Amino acid sequence: MLSDVPTSYIKSVGQGAWAAHTEREIGVEKKASRRKKDDINTGRDMVNSGGSVPAVVCLANLCVALCVGAALKPDVVLENSATTLNHSMALVQRMEALLTQGNGSDVILRVQTLNTDEVKVIQVHSLVLTLQSDVFDELLQTRNSTAMVLRETPDCAAVFDKFIRYLYCGDITVRLNQAIPLHKLASKYHVWDLQQGLTQYMTQHLSSDSPTGHVVSWYQYATQIGDVSLQNSCLQYLSWNLSSVLQSAEWSSVSEELLLSLLQRSDLVLQSELELYEALEAWINQNQPSGETAENALKAIRYAMISPQHLFHLQKKSSLMLKYYESVRDLLFLAFQFHAASPVQLAKYFDVNCSLFMPRNYLSPAWGSPWVINNPTRDDRSFSFQTQLGPSGYDASKRVTWNALFSPRWLPLSVRSAYPEQGSLQPTRTDGGRPRIIVTPATSSPDFAGVSFQKTVIVSARKQGKVVVRHVYNFHQSTEEAGDFLLEADLQRRASEYLIDSSLYLHIIVKPLYHSLIVAKK
Template sequence: MQHEGGGGPGGGDGGSTDSISHSLLMVQRLEALLLQGNGSDVTLRVETPNMEEVKVFQVHSLVLVLQSPVFQDLLSRNGSSLLLTETLDCTALFDRFIRYLYCGEVSLRLDQATALHQLATKYQVLGLQQGLSQYMSKNLARDSAGHVADWYEYAVQVGDVALRDSCLRFLAWNLSAVLQGGQWTRVSSRLVLTLLRRSDLVLQSETELFTALEVWILHNQPDGLTAENALRSVRYAMMPPRDLFRLQTQSPVLARYQESVRDLLYLSFQFHSAPPPQMAKFFDVNCSLFVPRNYLSAAWGAPWHLANPARDDRSTSFQTQLGPSGHDAARRVTWNALFSPRWLPLSMRPMFSETGAMQPPRSEGGRPRLIVTPATSSADLAGVTFHKTVLVMAQQGGRLVVTQVYTFHQSSEEDGDFLSDADLNRRTSQYLVDGALHLHIVVKPLYQTLISSKN
């Protein structure tokens, strides 16, 4: 029995009532009603367009009408017999869809999610539709990344914005794994162009991205406009000159489309050869061509694995190149990073009263905080601003994947929700792998555009 509160005559404690719940038994009886067809008043025939599969259900109009406004409309126009035409995948799973209408639950495999989502969307069963979107968003890391690209295309097709954004974020933050997987060559041109426009891509280097794009173009042979738009989205200025020279002489794709990107290559070589302050007088060095993505190579940052991260403060140091220009490639900046698992904002720290007595803090505990500051003299950094990006890995689907990305200038406090849901004290936290927190700090240098002086 479950205590609910309230009152009733003869109550021994003078003011409480109890409830008796047989909801599980009710679900079992509804399932039996579906399986046996007792008292059914609707015949539901589901078939594929070419009749390769047909299923017939004896169902109850009350259940259909309660769960789906589409069924309510169909029954009002067609009476007690409904003929539905569905794809082969949807027809094969229609019995599970109907069972959900009766029992409120469904069992499925990863490869069945899209077809069930299609049925839930078509018949406006909103609870199932939302539940499947959440299931898909939570299972992006399972198996290969191929299903994520498929789910992205499907989400765009049906207008599921939340699922679309979840898929796109996962692909962008784990792009190196996607590029190395066997599914990359069958990714659609729409998704390729969408990814290439993003600055938050996580990958080894821009050269890795170009190499994968070249493989995709050679395999898919897209129309000229698509290929040109894709190639013009590559940030050639983020490649070292040696890679640019190699691509110009060895890339079959650049040999075919070099006229389309000649201006970008020319700007990139200028970017690497001229002093950045001089370049900044004549060009907008904050346009996408000159903006780094989240590169994992050592020149741009460092991984940081913190064992038992909830225990105490930790610090580390690493070096990056001063800027992406070849003119600055040999110059290094040393960075100091401090991680605190229980940093207290000012509003949460103990306060002292006028008599000197300590007042209790406004709330307990604290929250994780990361500070990244240069050990190099500020005079050596003139003309460059630095964005710090912290990639947070978590265990999902048996794999370590990037699940959170935070960007700030100096402290994660600027982001507000840094690791707010990590619960580092809980050993079973998805953010802890063998008791360690896996971070990767990326430093993205941006040159400051100066006032034009084209006299």
């Protein structure tokens, strides 16, 4: 199971409600100190004797004991200034002990697992629950006895003791499979700090490894509760790392709604459109969706981005294609026309701006090249690579050479013009400027007519020990460079989230986009 997945630690603001109430200035006089110590001893005697102590009295004695018995010397004492004594961590330990031992408890929670006979009994203090949750406050006011029955789903019941401990201590350790049930409990009982902390935890742990995957289930949960931010984060992660998702056990758990949402996107990062078709075929064979869902999914495949040889193979060998051939026949016919003629000629008769002719972010060599830049802050770097002119079979033999220039501190034209020698390599500046990248064709060609090129730069990073796509930047021929490229990346830091072992891992993709510039005369 998930026992090998490392836990994560979430701490509430102020380390819990009780820590917030105990951080204050303390003035202790000798007579008052003796009175407080007497009260403490009295409280200890009552607890040790097993007598029933009201929760408020017990907790008040606990706070007094902490304030008097754990005074610390301040590191710096300024004359005529106040000093704050912070004993919040010791208080957290005492609060945890209070929950564990049940001393002074005035409420018994009976947590019943739905559709089972399993009941978990927890002794708690109404004051703590009331301070942390207005829902518990209302439930406690309407109860008829010291026992209160709570009915929870199996996943929530399994983590209910961790949830209650958070109310006492203000911190919690979380595993990937516990995020959703804890979030459900935090939402149900209006513990907003915990809810926000868990949402942030899920957003930051999308790339964590788990045997069966977790991003798909988090997406479905976010959709269910209407958390648009978490939903978009999950969808973006799945889109940018789709190749690894397609090869994982998580792919089969993708819902029909999520599947169709992914297939409509142009920012998918994967090896090829053929890889997507094969993964779709496996998903349909395993999940057996309705005929309408299968047809809609197959129509979202961009067949023009698959070579004619592979299209012929699918027509004859794919059982899925044979079953739904009539639904996609027109798309296949249009794809074959695209491969047989010049895209410029095709644009005279067909709308080439539709998604069928829109490439996704393909990682295969025909579309671009990886580029690893060691010590990216050192100086300017250049790199050359080749791509196919376009995905059309008509252009299969045509290649374009591209020059890429990366500058860690790109200088504006007004600054660069101050250098007298034209063509000389500009010195690296550590002040001003920001990372920039420019990708331009090495030569011009008449084949570029009617075509613009979108350059996509994929930046990879290591998160939770796994290499994932950190960011995707798109820019067109007209703008030449991305104004926000690595804008938030601090490449000077060796521990930068954008670096892997002090190197910048890029993958440059060049995608031809066709325009309907010529309209056929009727």
